[in-house]
Amino acid sequence: MELPAYDLKTLFDQLGLDSEGNAIDDFIEAHLLDANTKLIDADFWSPQQAQLLKEWLRADGEEAVMVDELNVRLHRDK
Numbered sequence: 001m002e003l004p005a006y007d008l009k010t011l012f013d014q015l016g017l018d019s020e021g022n023a024i025d026d027f028i029e030a031h032l033l034d035a036n037t038k039l040i041d042a043d044f045w046s047p048q049q050a051q052l053l054k055e056w057l058r059a060d061g062e063e064a065v066m067v068d069e070l071n072v073r074l075h076r077d078k
Contacts, residue, residue, distance in 0.1 A: 006065060007066065008024050008066060008069060009024065011066040011067065012027070015049050015053075032075075033074045033075050039070065039071040039075075040053050040057070
């Protein structure tokens with residue numbers, strides 16, 4: 001049995017965001033967050049996207065690793 005691959009492409013696909021080519025890097029560059037803004041509170045998420053991110057973080061599984069990676073990339077110094 002093959003385990004699903006969890007990566008940023010998978011996360012973006014689940015969020016209904018473009019994940020092809022440079023789309024992920026472009027999204028991150030356009031949506032960098034300041035240190036005081038939590039990933040799940042960012043104003044660019046729809047309510048459904050924010051809820052999915054919250055659920056994945058609470059589950060603390062492989063999905064949470066993807067969310068953590070996105071969080072780190074969105075919070076890097078501008």
